[in-house]
Amino acid sequence: MPIDQMKRREFITFIGGVAAGWPLAAHSQQTRKTYHIAVVSPATPVSDISEASDSPYFSALFKELRRLGYVEGKNLVVARYSGQGREEHFPELCRDVVSTRPDVIVTAASGLVLSFKATTDSIPIVASMADPVSYGIAASLARPGSNITGVAVEAGLEIWGKRLQVLHEAVPTASNMGFLASRRVWQGPQIDAIEKAATQMGIAILGPPLESPIGEAEYRRVIVAMVEEHMGGMIVSDQSENGTYRRPIVEVANNARIPAVYPYREHFEIGGLIAYGPSIADIYYHLADYTDRILKGAQPSETPIYQVSKFELLINLKTAKILGLTVPPTLLARADDVIE
Numbered sequence: 079m080p081i082d083q084m085k086r087r088e089f090i091t092f093i094g095g096v097a098a099g100w101p102l103a104a105h106s107q108q109t110r111k112t113y114h115i116a117v118v119s120p121a122t123p124v125s126d127i128s129e130a131s132d133s134p135y136f137s138a139l140f141k142e143l144r145r146l147g148y149v150e151g152k153n154l155v156v157a158r159y160s161g162q163g164r165e166e167h168f169p170e171l172c173r174d175v176v177s178t179r180p181d182v183i184v185t186a187a188s189g190l191v192l193s194f195k196a197t198t199d200s201i202p203i204v205a206s207m208a209d210p211v212s213y214g215i216a217a218s219l220a221r222p223g224s225n226i227t228g229v230a231v232e233a234g235l236e237i238w239g240k241r242l243q244v245l246h247e248a249v250p251t252a253s254n255m256g257f258l259a260s261r262r263v264w265q266g267p268q269i270d271a272i273e274k275a276a277t278q279m280g281i282a283i284l285g286p287p288l289e290s291p292i293g294e295a296e297y298r299r300v301i302v303a304m305v306e307e308h309m310g311g312m313i314v315s316d317q318s319e320n321g322t323y324r325r326p327i328v329e330v331a332n333n334a335r336i337p338a339v340y341p342y343r344e345h346f347e348i349g350g351l352i353a354y355g356p357s358i359a360d361i362y363y364h365l366a367d368y369t370d371r372i373l374k375g376a377q378p379s380e381t382p383i384y385q386v387s388k389f390e391l392l393i394n395l396k397t398a399k400i401l402g403l404t405v406p407p408t409l410l411a412r413a414d415d416v417i418e
Contacts (some may be wrong), residue, residue: 080379086305093100111306113148113373114155118171118178118194119188121163121292121319128158135321136319138359139184142366148373162191163292163319165262169195176201182372184365187318189214191260195226197371202378204228204368206361209235210315210383212267219383227378229364230385231316231341237389238268238313241354245311245339246279247409250353252310254282256336258300258327259315263288268315285307292319295327301330309336316341321358324348335401346392346417353392391412 100378113235117127117139126133129140141149148154157178161171172193175183179201185191187204195215205228210216212235217223219230245255257264257272264287276283284307289302302311312331314320320327321342327350331338339352346353364384394417398405411414 084230112153113182114157114178114180114375115182115184116157116159116178116367117173118159118161118175118185118190119318119322120161120165120168120190120391121322122159122160123162124158127160129293133322135358135362139362139366142363143369144381146366148370152322162200163259163296164290165189165288166294169197172197182369183368188215188266189260190288190318191226195224199225202227202372204229204365204372204378206318206365208266208268209381216383217320221380222383223274223379226382227381229337229370230360230369230383231361233385233387233389234273235267237355238271241313241339241341242272242275242279242281244352244354244407244409245337246281248339249311249337252337253280254284254308254310256301256307256309256312257315258297258304258312258320258338259287259317260292260319261289261347263287263315263317272313274302288319288361294323297323297326298330301327301334301336305334305336310406312336312338314340314345316355324350332397332400337401337403343390343392346394346415349397351394351397351403353390355389356386360388395418 095305119127122133124396127136129137131137136156150156159175168190169265176198183194183203188207191205191207203226205226207215207230209232210230211218273283284304286300286303288296308364314327324345325348328345330347339354340346340350341355343353343357374376391413392415393405393410393413396417
């Protein structure tokens with residue numbers, strides 16, 4: 079066969095092969111899986127549940143999802159929901175979310191997680207929560223045994239006694255300490271741990287609880303009420319709402335000259351006196367990783383819950399000066415980070 083004819087035949091074969099592949103490539107693009115997730119916050123406004131928001135945790139969540147290959151508008155559809163700080167509406171909110179049948183529900187706060195647990199036992203839930211075993215969310219950290227997995231932000235309930243101890247070292251003359259938490263948290267296992275430690279230190283724990291709707295006005299009401307009861311210091315609970323409203327909490331506490339211990343680095347970075355705990359942003363990076371695992375086929379019941387183990391002691395000496403407080407050198411020496 080002449081060489082020109084052979085080349086022509088090879089060219090036709092090549093073009094035919096490419097053409098045959100075009101429908102397959104197009105079909106592959108058309109059938110590429112699109113994932114549907116629901117992101118549900120107890121209090122953060124829907125407009126702030128995004129990568130570009132002021133919220134360091136939701137920014138971290140969406141950045142990590144994008145790094146893992148989930149891009150909203152391409153292969154990811156995100157439905158956003160907010161409980162608007164109204165705990166009494168959590169059951170209704172959960173029913174609305176579940177009715178849309180997302181591939182995964184990403185959420186936070188033990189109370190909201192418990193509402194989801196009562197609503198569905200089939201849709202996978204990835205959550206940030208307190209001690210999931212104490213709250214009856216999981217059978218164990220190693221084998222949750224249900225449709226819920228994620229991140230436990232407490233290394234056991236003992237962390238609350240340690241937070242109280244740190245605050246007591248900073249203000250040793252205080253005999254009354256406030257606990258900034260919603261009524262739901264006041265009725266949970268955290269308060270038992272705090273009151274046990276307080277009894278040993280000879281300290282009384284003050285309320286009142288935060289009532290619905292939880293927002294800036296409610297934080298001001300509760301902190302002012304505690305001040306009127308001669309609160310000498312304040313423990314801020316790690317519930318999600320206290321992360322959402324971290325700026326007004328820190329502002330009101332500092333303006334009232336109340337020393338406070340906070341649960342997250344993000345409080346410390348905006349002027350909180352003392353923080354003893356992890357970073358919320360780190361927690362939400364883990365939530366993105368768990369979401370990826372579930373979307374790839376992992377079963378929540380068999381996916382161990384990640385327990386935060388890095389708890390930093392952070393002290394803001396600028397705030398201490400504003401409060402007229404001298405932080406003991408022994409406490410400063412143990413700090414992992416200090417703002418001068």
